[in-house]
Amino acid sequence: MPKRPDIQKILVIGSGPIVIGQAAEFDYAGTQACLALKEEGYEVILVNSNPATIMTDPTTADRVYIEPLEPEFVERIIRQERPDALLATLGGQTGLNLAMELDRRGVLADCGVELLGTKLSAIEQAEDREQFRDLMYKLGHGVPESEIVQSLDAAWGFAEQIGYPIIIRPAYTLGGTGGGIAHDRASFEQIVESGLKASPVTQVLLEKSIAGMKEVEYEVMRDSSDQAIIVCAMENFDPVGVHTGDSIVFAPTQTLSDRDYQMLRSVSLDIIRALGIEGGCNIQFALDPDSFTYYVIEVNPRVSRSSALASKATGYPIAKLAAKVAVGYKLSELKNPVTETSYASFEPALDYVVAKIPRFAFDKFESADRRLGTQMKATGEVMAIGRNVEEALLKAVRSLELGTEDLAVPRLAQLSQHELERELTTPTDERLWMLYEALRRGYSTEQLHELTKIDRFFLSKLMRIWEHEATLSREPLTQEHLVETKRLGFSDKMIARILNENVETVTALRDEWGIRPVYKMVDTCAAEFASETPYFYGTYEVENEAVKTEKPSILVLGSGPIRIGQGVEFDYATVHSIQTIRDAGYEAIIINNNPETVSTDFSISDRLYFEPLTTEDVLEVIRNEQPLGVIVQFGGQTAINLADSLEANGVQILGTSLEDLDRAEDRKAFEATLTKEGLAQPPGKTAVTVEEAVACADLLGYPVLVRPSYVLGGRAMEIVYEQSELERYMRHAVVASKERPVLIDRYLTGIEIEVDAICDGTDVYIPGIMEHIERAGVHSGDSIAVYPPQRLSDELKQQVVDYTIKLAKAFRIKGLLNIQFVYADDLYVIEVNPRASRTVPFISKVTGLPVARIATQTILGTSLKDLGLGTGMHPEADAISVKVPVFSFAKLKEVDPTLGPEMKSTGEVMATDRTLEKALYKGLVAAGMTIALKGNVLLTVADQDKAEALDIARRFHRLGFRLMATSGTAHTLEQAALPVKRVGKINEEGETMLSVIERGVDIVLNTTTRDALTTKDGFIIRRAAAEQGVLCLTSLDTVKALLQVIESLSFQTTSLPAFTEFGVTV
Amino acid sequence: MKRTLWLEDGTSFVGTAFGADVETTGEVVFQTGMTGYQEMLSDPSYCDQLIVLTNPLIGNYGVNREDFETTVPMAKGLIVKEVCDAPSNFRSTATLSDTLKRFEIPGLAGVDTRMLTRHLRARGVMRGVMVDGESTWETVQYRFEDNLPTNQVERVSTKRAYVTTGSGPRIALIDFGAKLGIMRELVKRDCEVVVLPHDVTAEEVLRYEPDGVMLSNGPGDPKDVPTALPLIEKLMPVLPMFGICLGHQLISLAGGADTFKLPFGHRGANHPVLELETGAVTITSQNHGYAVDETSLATTGLVVTHRAVNDGTVEGVKHLHYPTFSVQYHPEAAPGPYDANDLFDRFMQLVQENKQKVGM
Helix, strand or coil, X not given: CCCCCCCCEEEEECCCCCECCECCHHHHHHHHHHHHHHHCCCEEEEECCCCCCCCCCCCCCCEEECCCCCHHHHHHHHHHHCCCEEECCCCHHHHHHHHHHHXXXXXXXXXXXXXXXXXXXXXXXXXXXXXXXXXXXXHCCCCCCEEEECCHHHHHHHHHXXXXXEEEEECCCXXXXXXXXXXXXXXXXXXXXXHHHHCCCCCEEXXXXXXXXXXXXXXXXXXXXXXXXXXXXXXXXXXXXXXXXXXXXXXXXXXXXXHHHHHHHHHHHHHXXXXXXXXXXXXXXXXXXXXXXXXXXXXXXXXCHHHHHHHHHHCCCHHHHHHHHHCCCXXXXXXCCCCCCCECCCCCECCCEEEEEEECCCCCXXXXXXXXXXXXXXXXXXXXXECCHHHHHHHHHHHCCCCCCCCCCHHHHHCCHHHHHHHHHCCECCHHHHHHHXXXXXXXXXXXXXXXXXXXXXXXXXXXXXXXXXXXXXXXCXXXXXHHHHHCCCCHHHHHHHHCCCXXXXXXXXXXXXXXXXXXXXXCECCCCCCCCCEEEEECCCCCCCCCCCCCEXXXXXXXXXXXXXXXXXXXXXXXXXXXXXXXXXXXXXXXXXXXXXXXXXXXXXXXEECCCCHHHHHHHHHHHCCCEEECCXXXXXXXXXXXXXXXXXXXXXXXXXXXXXXXXXHHHHHHXXXXXXXXXXXXXXXXXXXXXXXXXXXXXXCEEEEECCCCCCCCCEEECCHHHHHHHHHHHCCCCCCCCEEEEECCCCEEEEEEEEECCCCEEEEEEEEECCCCCCCHHXXXXXXXXXXXXXXHHHHHHHHHHHHHHHCCCCEEEEEEEEEECEEEEEEEECCCCCCXXXXXHHHCCCHHHHHHHHHCCCCCCCCCCCCEECCCCCCEEEXXXXXXXXXXXXXXCCCCCCCCCCEEEEEEECCHHHHHHHHHHHCCCCCCCCCEEEEECCHHHXXXXXXXXXXXXXXXXXXXXXHHHHHHHHHCCCCCEECECCCCCCCEHHHHHHXXXXXXXXXXXXXHHHHHHHHHHHHHHHHHCCEEECCHHHHHHHHHHHHHHCCCCCCCCCCXXXXXXX | CEEEEEECCCCEEEEEEEECCCCEEEEEEEECCCCCHHHXXXXXXXXXXXXXXXXXXXXXXXXXXXXXXXXXXXXXXXXXXEECCCCCCCCXXXXXXXXXXXXXXXXXXXXXXXXXXXXXXXHCCEEEEEEECCCCHHHHHXXXXXXXXXXXXXXXXXXCCEEECCCCCEEEEEECCCCHHHHHHHHHCCCEEEEEECCCCHHHHHHCCCCEEEECCCCCCHHHCCXXXXXXXXXXXXXXXXXXXXXXXXXXHHHCCCEEEEEEEEEEEEEEEEECCCCCEEEEEEEEXXXXXXXXXXXXXXXXXXXXXXXXXXXXXXXXXXXXXXXCCCCCCCCCCCCCCHHHHHHHHHHHHHHHHHHC
């Protein structure tokens, strides 16, 4: 059946802000889907709250709504747009839930909107635990046996029937408190009893533990004519027990025989047919390594993170074809977009190995629990392609940007045997390196298998890397040996480390022996058909398929894996840059390693190199392609960090020169430039000793902002209010030396202002100024940004513009720059970033100026004047827009939800309306907050904030909120005659902060200093709030913004004033 | 030890030897299936062929006792990117290298198999020799002077008839190089299977009083098996008949159609096939270097039932009047998907229907 002629207008729902578990893969899926539908001539309406997506560009859909993904808002859009149909299976769980809610509310029926693709009943059947189990029983497919019991006696019955190990999950407890895995009778009895006690309804769920089995995933597609295929099957390195999003994954499956593979393949097809899915679907299996027994763990009836990975791993664009299937096409009617000669109704054949490794944010969140389990913790992932497991794995390792290109980490040598084995039995994000350390210490693969349950196959591959390393360090290096080493994926840096040489020597040796990678094509068909796909990976083989074309080309470096501080915003800018380069008539080449993103969709660029972003790998691509130059300013710090070594190797950096990039990054040079230009910086000094630091602070005046000079991005940065805190910081938080002193700046509590600007060398154009709601000291990425600014006078705005122009010229910017200012009686420059910033998508969307495109044009030599822009600021928009950060605290246990100089948000939403209050309301709602108009507010604030908190408390009181506070804060409120309910500290008798958070507090306001005790108590209540889903605010400014919203939503109820006569109360 | 693959056009690929230490000659073909090397290796249809596997890692799950498709593999060589000597799978009893040694099949590892595949795709399949060390063209050229033998079917077929018992219909399986998978599917359906040599006569077949005839897969050019044609011609009107792969080509030839050699064949587990009557597309396991010429079917009484989605070649035919049908692909899977498995049920149904008819 060809496409349906009876529908014209289709509403597509996006997935909203990036959170752990739902990331950039949905920008990739959504963008593909929208373009696929447009290609078919449908009118596409898109709603998504996340501005940092290509999907929400006005070019992706016919009309784009950046609105909260909440039923009220989407209903409004539906009533206004009257679409014929809704496509919800490409917007992650958010999209599905929203569609189900709209259906439940009758909106779809009322407005005659048909749900395309998989039917809601099928979605429910896949997602509802009971319905799903029933279906699996009916089909005869295994699911882990489980039972809900209310007594130990009943529990024994289950245990006798099933056998150990058994997972015990108490019902309705905070984060699974009281649960666990029982391996024998004794532990079973103990855990069930404590679980029953912990559960408020005295109920535990018992489930057969399948931890330790092989985990295998199948990506399946089906069309409405019941034709179904497997796009890709993947095998997890980590056994069942580690969330698949946190697992290292290989494709294709490596240890499954044809019988194993075909068995699960048939089951997958059986399930997708039974559910009646139309589009893509992901099925996860646990496979017993010692038999043909399998269990179906989960079915995702939609495109997912895994389908993005499968698309990139095979070249088969699942989301695009899922969209076409949703509008009625059969797979056999659709051409395979890779070969363009074969059809979509075939199963990709791979002739390479793909490795995916998740990227975690534990480098930012040092306090976090790094153990991996059933709750996903990764913020992003990298993928690498090679011709064997070792090569793919090592390429993926160096794509992670963890500061090592290696599996050997010297510090692990410090671990005792006991510690090492504990790390192996309870896997963390560091397990790969732990395994390597164990191999170094002589553990056998068999021992490691016993400890980790990881398949011996993968362990033997690690062993091969280790054994090869050992031989390398023992024997003289021959040409043949070096070839073999490169075929195993060792980077020059790793080889240099093993040989105790410097990397240049290794590279020179490689040059001398002519050992070069070639580039092979990802073509979905293992070379069976001729393909034109411009999608390549490097490997040490014979034939190079990526032959340079005659057309002049430009290389753009991508931003690698998504992590906190470097999110999808940079992929957005990268994609815009690529598109502009193509439009300008050049061949656009991209190197990136993130499978989730739009930039690694092979249809975006002229040539996609799926390669690690290291000097060696990038230089090899450059050698193969001979581009005119390289653009580094859109790929975040990842790309910027490569500029030095690329230029040192004779590569032309396009845009702002390396010298000027360095000048902005180097503190001394930066200060010198500011001084020369007569621009102020917050007063600051450097110190090495505690005494020096105290003296500095005395001179500057408290509070001061302290940070080590050798780390970037707010790590270990603190605001210090008094001497004792400063002494603690100097003694415990940092290691200072003459080369690496501690920087001490006066902490200015003014308004933070952010600007993105474009400079072509002559003119400087400023798309807009943004003002932050939170004062300086909260990382700009975690602040609410407002455009246009509401609190800045015209004079001040002009001053910002003047400063920006000066700075752009002083740093000889060509392309983009981002500046952060603080205004505290005077305007100070905090930071200048000579590159695309996190706010590029936001500012592009609110001003309607494609900022990254314009910047790329200036880099390519078009002047701003040619573009009709010149110097100055773009006229401000009438509507008010806010960018609100979104956090994933509920997923990251033991991470403190307090806001500070270190960035913690994973994503953002945007909202626009006529007034600031309306925009803020939408922004906060879109960010997932529930805005209570009445209820209880718990206040517990640090001394320095009490005066400000009083005003806040008064405003809550006036709105009818009931105030609760701990003793110190309560005292302040009582003195101001505010009614307040006192609650105890955590360990006190009676009602405590913790107990009230667990029942009936709507908003928690908590501010803190780093003083040990309040930190600990504060931490516990903030975590409790995060886990209970209670709104917890740690910045007074955010609370004030919230109050402004609540006040605007509430009618004032004030009593009449008393009669006065001549100023005297009667 | 170094080992070199020479192609008849003078191209060479140097790699490392594994498996048996013998020199070999055969037709070089590529297979794109990602699993199933044990089944491929032991599929008699690969007789006299050197198999290039496009999946770069081979041997990962070892070799087990159950997944052989014949007792003595007849492939002439295996060419891979990398061979795994530390396999991991619960059924594995031997490594691939040891298995190749056992069956005296040489292997070649460490070559750019993708380059080799692209070469074969562009130039078509061709003969190749595998020799030890790094030799020169001059030293191997003479080996291409003789053509490959054409008696593959004779070599792989059973020499004498044998029977497996079963309580269901009796099926005469003509063994042109049958995969055990075909037997497995018939036995699974309770058939009593009489396996007969390739050169059996129609009279001999009828003496067993079978309820149906199954023509197996097999190696080589269908035109090299002329003895089968009168057999098929005679049996087609009287017994339900199902042909697979070579069996399908032989049915077509017997009906008067023609076959031709494909440039690089269909060998893989991902080939979509369209059933013309229903419009259904099935993912199939394929292994064939020849195909039936569609235009030549015109006057044969045979009509096309299935077609390859990718290149449009004939993938199945049926007879307009006789209970005969055949497919070019492998419904018995092993290796490959089971999606077409219901064709055996269709055959069983045909057998039942025919039995009832005869009974009346």
